[in-house]
Amino acid sequence: MRSPLPDYLLEVVDACASDRSGALADYIPDLARADPERLGVALSTIDGEVYAAGDVDVEFTIQSISKPFVYALAIQDSGLDEVLRRISVEPSGNAFNELSLEAGTGRPYNPMINAGAIASHALVVDGLSSEDERVERVLEAFSELAGRELHVNEAVFESEMSTAHRNLGIAHMLRAQGIIEDDPEEIVRGYTRQCSIDVTARDLALMSATLANSGRQPQSGRRIIDPRVVRQVLSVMLSCGMYDAAGDWITTVGIPAKSGVSGGVIGALPGQLGLAVFSPRLDEHGNSVRGVQVCERLSADTGLHLMESVQPARSIMSAPEVDIDGDGARTVTVRLRGSMLFTGAERVLRALSQLDTGDLGSLVVDLEDVFTMSDVAVRMLVEAGRRVALDGVSVTVHDPGELLGDVSADALGAAVVVDEPLAAG
Template identity: 50%
Template sequence: MKSPISDYLTEIITDARSATGGEVADYIPVLSEVDRELLGAALCTASGDLYSVGDDEHAFSIQSISKPFAYAVALEERGPEVVDARVGMEPSGEAFNDISLDEETGRPDNPMINVGAIAVTQLIGGRSASVDSRVGLLLDRFSALAGRQLSIDERVAESELAHSDYSMAMAYMLRDTGVVTDTAEHAVTSYIRQCAVLVTVRDLAVMAATLANGGIQPITGQRVFSQAVCRQVQAVMASAGMYNAAGRWMTTVGIPAKSGVAGGLLGTLPGRLGLATFSPPLDPQGNSVRGVKIFQRLSEDMGMHLMGAEPTGDTAVREVEVTDAATTIALQGPLDFNGGEAFLRAAVDCAVPSGTVVVDLARVGRVHDVGRRMILEGMRRLRGDGHRVMLRDPEGRLPGPDLGDGTRPETPDPVA
């Protein structure tokens, strides 16, 4: 059976193409050359299952999406007290390139705006670190997050450096307040090269899933960050990751997120999954128009609003039993998106030698609407693949189990 999740993501990005507004970033000349019709999306679960569609292999510069990961590196290396002394954690309510500094301390309001990110990057590697060593440390950590070796787009870095007067002004102000001790040129060069790291939406979804998974890269199993660092980074993303649109974003979408002017958009659902989209046209706040539309759809359809999360229990798939008579997939606990995805994965992976599949909901306590739809779609696809599909649901947790043609699955006898 083919999982329907990729089909669903394809449906979403097809719908998102109707959003035709926005402008491609042109303050970095190289970025203005990109094809504005490029569009991709990816989702990676905390268990390491990756789904991607569209232009999912197209590489683009990470830009400001690097900020939460650089912040995490600084927290790991220097500790929260040192980092907090240089950059705050309060939403500025300003655009990404505004110079928002605390009137008393001179430190930037948060690490998600440019002036805060410059301060954070300068902390990495210590005061004596060179640009190359600092960027090398970041690139190594970003690569560990993605699970593959990443590289820097030198053309993007050179283009941005050639138009970095405003960033230089920020760095000089930070030097004046003592937040930055390196030269302004070195601080800005480190930050710009960090922003020029090349990624795909698949990379970003896995990197986001690592934050959501408490710092353990879900595919390689490597611990990249501590759980405490991931908690702090995602909390700051929730309040400041979408700049002066952050409040409305958390109210309507409810997914901790970070955008980049190359068109990337990243989101996390703690303990559950990472999301990423790529589409170059930006709205006035600097966020991808189509990316925002996709995230809004996912939040609404899939119950992904952080404040609307329902309690989760143990692993949704209790066991998969394969006999000559039938393959039984026994589920348990509350079933939300993650539970539905676990069922679909089990249905894809398991062998069905008898041609009969029994879906057992006897130990399921509650089924979220999205979990219901995913389970039914999986059952429809199993039957479409030629299997006899049966449902054990003594408590009626799956009301109206229509298999797509008005028929319902058979009920197995007690010993099936």
């Protein structure tokens, strides 16, 4: 069977292609020469399957879509406390290039506007690195995220630097406030190179899916961003990623997102997928007109809004299997599956707490079909096993994927964890 998803995406592209409103970013000479008719959309699942339609392999510069990824690098390289000391996380309600800083602290309002993004770039590597070191760090990380080697578009870089007076003014303001400590012109050059990296919609879908996949690149499987950093980045993207249109975006689309003035839009829905749209004409907020339309259509058609009600906890556990030996002792086997978070773990604990342990000889818990398990779910399941064992029941947890990690003997008590699958039958 041929998947209907590419046909669906092509239908969405065709439906949105007729809208020719908006304008190119003509304040950057090279972007003013873009083909305004380009339109492509790509989706990547968190296991690396990419569905695409339209102009998804046309290269364009990443521009402000670089901001969330460099914010992640800044946190990983300089630490969250240091980054928060220099960059706030509040929605500004202003345009992306507003010449304003937070009253009292002098910090940029958030890392998704230019002031915050320039400060983020200055914190890449260790805050004391050279321009070349910062750019190399960004380029290598972006290449890993996209799954191919990316390059800076030097023509766009030169074009942007020729009109970078506003960003230079912002950088000098940041230097005067002590937010950045390096030469403002050097920081702006590095930031502009960051924005001038060529990507495709296909690349951006994989980069977004890495955020949706808790920082693990879907195709290589390599951990690139720490999960706690991803949570910080996605939170800021949701509230600030679409500039002064963020409120409309949250209510209509409901996916953490970021746009760029070359016409790209990305979205990352945690645990599900990453998406990217490319269409160069922009609205008054600096967001792609067709890109916004495509995302609104996808959210409405497929239930991708973050606030859609789901009940994953209901499907985490199969009905307990009971075997009775010749002496009348019972063995209960519980098979878990899917992604296990707090609510799923609570459901397992509730079921185990209702077991009659009077004639229960053994409890077997099978994790072979569990894909991911949050830290709190691990702690809850381990404690449940320990408590059942305290009632004199032999507890064995089959964890072939080693989801429980290196659990201490004290935490387990008399319960036993083995890394082999549960034998059939």
